[in-house]
Amino acid sequence: MNNIMDFFNIIREYWGTFMTVFSIIIAIISVLYRIKSKFTTLISSFIKDAERDTSLSNPEKMDMVISWIKDLIPRLFRVVFNDKVLRTIAENIYQDMKAYRNAYIKNKTGLELPELVEVIESSKENIDDGK
Secondary structure (H helix, E strand, C coil), rough: CCHHHHHHHHHHHHHHHHHHHHHHHHHHHHHHHHHHHHHHHHHHHHHHHHHHCCCCCCCHHHCCCHHHHHCCCCCCHCCCHHHHHHHHHHHHHHHHHHHHHHHHHHHCCCHHHHHHHHHHHHHHHHHHHHH
């Protein structure tokens, strides 16, 4: 019985410290997720802007996106966020955007992207033949 009371007394004694440390950890995690969210949004907009430029090849577009990202990152963090890491991050975000696009098209039309392109091309041919 005495051991149980000692245990609860210790918990009561350190409860404020525990809650303070727990709150700080939750705040740090929250800030990191907020930064990640804003960073992902910026990279997505960079990818969207690069895709609009039809004069560049895909590797040139990716290099342009990476250079834009590097401009955002403070010099202190460029050791951690080198070109290889930034390329991986940008490619992952691009693949996520592509998967979202394909799922959206599939949900709205019931067709996969290649099938939809075929339907559109055959419709164009039918319209052109009708003129």
